Amino acid sequence: MKKISTKISLFILIGIIISACNAEKRVPDGKQLLLKNHILVNGKKTTDEDVHNQLYQKPNSTLLGYRLRLNLYNLAKLNPDSTYQAKFKNNPGKYERQAKWLSAKQVDRLGNSFLYSGIHDFLKRIGEPPVIIDSTRTQKSLTRLKYYYFNNGYFDVDISSKHDTVSLKRGKITYDVTTNKAYYLDSIRANISSREIDSLYGIAKKDALIESGKQYKTADFSDEKNRLSTYFRNHGAYYFQPTSIVFDIDTIGKKNKANVSVNIKDYSNQDSDSTKTEDFKLYKISRVDVYTDFLPNTSKQNITDSVSYQNFNLYSREKLRYKPHAITDAIFITKGASFADFRTTLTSRYLTNLKVFNPPSIQYEVDKKDTLQNSLIAKIYLTPRKKYSFGSSVDLTHSNIQDIGISFSPSMTIRNIFNGAETLEISTRANIGSSRDLANPNNQFFNVSEYGVDFKLNFPRIFLPFATERIIPKSMIPSTLIGVGYATQKNIGLDKENFTGTFSYNWNPKRYNTARFDLLNVQFVRNLNAPNYFNVYGSSYNALNEIAKKYPVNTDYIEDGDLVIERGTTGFIRDAIGGSLTLSDNDLQEVRGIEERRVRLTENDFILATNFSFTKTTKTDLADNDFYLFKTKIESAGSLLSLLTNLTNQKPNQNGNQELFNLEYSEYIKTEFDFIKHWDLRKEKVFAIRTFFGIAIPFGNSNYIPFSRSYFSGGSNDNRAWQPYSLGPGRSATTNDFNEANMKIAVSGEFRFKLLGDLKGALFADAGNIWNVFDNVTDEKAIFNNLASLKDIALGSGFGLRYDLNFFVVRFDFGFKTYNPADESGKKWFRDYNFGHTVLNFGINYPF
Incomplete structure (x- = not known):
């Protein structure tokens, strides 16, 4: 009864607060608050966001139908300083009494404090002033709507508006649009003066964005202009610009049709005080000059060393410190080839990717030795980065293992270590932490420690004894990574030493695709305190x-x-x-x-694996909220060692397993599929989904998967209604500290929206679990037998709060167990769906 009374009181309080908020509080007399915009297109109401975005005035934003930001703004005092001073003008004695306790200066400063002034500034900043109906803005909206439909082919559009009064201080506006018939493209012909450009146009027009029978759209003409310009510049037309293309649209004597003329005028060149017009030329590269230690902002380079290598000329102010091929392998501009913008871009990307130079400057000039004046000299200016650079970071961490952790990570990078543009990265890490859950006989506060060192040597090429250019061309920016690492942990679990080694190849098959092949991936985990x-x-x-x-x-x-x-x-x-x-x-x-x-x-784990991973995405930048990401990985471990032991006729140990250096090695095959899709719903609303499937199957020398290669469920980036490692396997309801298995299914959906300023909200649902399959686990509740086991998928749901700091997002998610397959009471649905059993997750950036 007490709980019911508390809830009723809470609802009454919320109702009073909402009722007390007057949306019209800041609406001047004689003015009206804009409640709604209606847009009728040919008599039918439209909710098309592109159409509504043309309006200069939009109603105040709402959250579940409530004008939260408007009411927050209305809670603020518009002139808190004046109100504070007026308080003393009406009561001079009050100022004197406060000045005795504080001081006159402190009393004056109190008016600028958060309590008196700052809170009102804060409310105005996160709030939203009332949107007042303005006839001038209404007229501008009409003009923008007319242009919008005109740009989409409706040349005879009729538009009007109507202002309706809802109450004394509230109103709405209805925009009435009659599009009439759209115009379609009829004949398309080209008028091109330059013979070279006309020839290129004949090839390029097969992919034209404007074509006969298509509805007129202004955006298509802009995109076509850029497409043609890009095509021409990638085929030798160095001086060509989009402004050289002019479209003529002729509708005279046509009914809802338009003839299009594609006009490309000659190149205008400013020569002294006169303008000279000439045909566009297609240029070839006659020479490539590379300045390997260029000094910006000075004309005195004082070249003292140079070398010619495979039609490249390399210059240096000091003795050349690079093997010529290390630089020329990264250059796609070659002597005798046609000028092409994409080669310039690719060269810039590759040279920057070497990590030994700053982003290069690439310039072209006409070769005066060419009597036909259709050759270019490419000049590439490289400014080396410092050979040695140092970095460090200090982090304060919290995890399911450590209550608090302090880590320090110094690092050093050595560039061009073998004069082939290689980079060596040496990084160390030291971490001390405190955990109440781990054994701590000496009762020390800092009872957890971890130390490690890693070496990574990167070669900007495929490091093999034979050529790979036909398989992985240099346009894919290939590299080879050799890495070794060592880490030791104390009072974390069983105390471990972890030795790792990697020999991998990396490349980019396409601009937004990445591939990695680990020829060797070695890991040895030694438990020090079993x-x-x-x-x-x-x-x-x-x-x-x-x-x-x-x-x-x-x-x-x-x-x-x-x-x-x-x-x-x-x-x-x-x-x-x-x-x-x-x-x-x-x-x-x-x-x-x-x-x-x-x-x-x-048991100590010894893993020698080979794996291949591939990633494909359509995400172009950080602001892109409409994309997909696909990742897959396949890994095989132990097969090479089994082949070796069979060839050498080694006898198995007492457990019936093969050993290498007195160590049983793991043998398994593992594969994963990860898919993420985001839909941009406009107005800072995004819907995102993630699906994951992974399975690792032991065989031969193993009947289970090593802990470091197994799967777990739960946590801030997984099923957020369960703590990390606490879900599964299956419906086993195990109470193990760390639950793991060798198969995982996960599906998540999340709706993200804006709340106040940089504060964002989210509603989410996470489904999934882990199971044992094809291993030595015998608990039927933990094993995936067939599709009927899918009923063991757990479902969590909840809401989240995120604060966007531009460079990263701070995230809090509140997860509730919606369906718990391990609940034996028979009430698996909504049994723990309350704040008493919520799981609070803290994370950096979005979960997927």
Whole structure:
């Protein structure tokens, strides 16, 4: 009853606040607040956002039908300083009394404080002033609507407006548009003076954006002008510009049809005080000069060293520090080839991608030695970056493992280390943290530490003993990465040492596509403190300890009524599985599962894998909210080692598995598919979805997947109604500290919208789970058997708040368990759907 009363009181309070907000508070007498715009097109109401965007005046924004920003603005005092001063003018004694307690200066400054002035400035900044109906703006809206329809082929459009009064201070405007019939393109002919351009146009017109029978659109003519100009400049027309193209539209004597003339005039060249007109020429490159250590803002370069290499001329103010091929491999402008803008762009991208130069300056000049004056000299000016650069970062972190962590990451980059434009990056990291959940016998605050070092050597080419230009041309910007790393952790889990090695090839098949092939990807994880397992994984210990209390366990295993770690846990498991202690079938199965998991997580992992990953996206920049992203990866581990051991006739160990350097290696195949799609719904509204499927199948030398290659579910970038590692596998409802499996399905949808200024909101739903499949797990609840197992997909939903700081987004998501497949009560839907069971997720940037 008390809870119901509280809720009723809350709703009454909200109702009072909303009722107290007067939308007309700031509307002057004789004026009206714009409530609605109606646009009728040929008698029918339209909600087309492009049409409504033509209007100069739009009603105040709403949130679920409520004018939140308008009412926030109305709460603010427009002149808080005057109000503050007036308070003392009406009561002089009050000023004197306050000045005694503070000081006259402090009392004056108090008027500028957040309490008196700042809060009102804040409300005005995040709020929105009332939109007052203005006849001048209405007239401008009519003009813009007319131009909009004119630009879409409606040359005889009729437009009018009507102002309707809703109440004394509220009104709406109706715009009535009669388009009449649209105009369509009829004949299209070209008038081109230059013979060279006319020849190119004959080839380019097959992809024309303007064609007979198509409805007239001004945007098509602008796009066609740019398309033709790009085509001509990519085929030798160095001096060609879009302004050289003029379209004539003739509607005289035509009924709803227009003839189009494509006019390309000659090139006008300013020569001294006169303007000279001549035909456009198609230019070829006669020479490529590269200045490898160019000094900007000075004409004195003092060239002292030069070399000619494969028709490139390289110049240097000092001794040339680069192998010629390191630079020329990145240049796509070649002697004898036609001038092309795209080659200039590609060269600039590749040279910048070397990371040893600043973005280059590429200029062209007519070769005066050419009597026909149709040759260009390409001059490429390169300014080297510093050979050594240093960087560092300090981060404050929080995760499911650490309550608080402080990390310091210094790094050094050495450029052109072997004079072939290679870069060597050396980075180190040190992290100390505090965790209340981990074993901490000395009761230290900073009880977690991690240290590591990584070396990455990058070659700006495919590093192979044979040519790969036909398979991966240099236009794909290929590179080779060789990396090694070492990290050690203390008091994190079992304490680990992690050795990694990578030999990979990277390239861009297309502008927004990336590909990576890891020829070798090596990882060795060594557990330094395996006996600490049951101290770290408390849920496993508690489950084992509860089972042990049911049976007459060896007294050496018990202390204060509980199993002793490590002696008691090891002894009890050995006796139970060995048969010297008789357990019930259910308890024995659970003990076997606990031991199976302990072995899985305490064994050292040795992985030698080969993998290929590919990414394709249509996203052009950070502001693009209408795109898709597809990523896929396939990985194979251990097969090469199995082949090697079979060829050398090595005998398996006592477990029946092969070893390399006395280490059992993992053998599996793994594949993943990740798809993200965003729809821009306009007005800063975006709908986004993400689908993910991944599976890793052990075989040969392995019957399970290493922990570092397995999947988990839950967390700020996954199913946000569950904490990381807490969901699944399947419907098992396991209480393990870290739940993992070798198959995962995830689907998420999110609707994003603007709330106040840079504060954004979101409504989301996340579905998915993890399962075991084709491995050594025997728990039926955790195994994916067939399509019927899809009923174990968990569903979380909720809402989020995001604050856009331009360079990144701070995100808070509140997740609620909508459907929990592990709930045995039979009430799987909405059982924990309340704020008492919400999961708060903090993240940086959007989840997908």
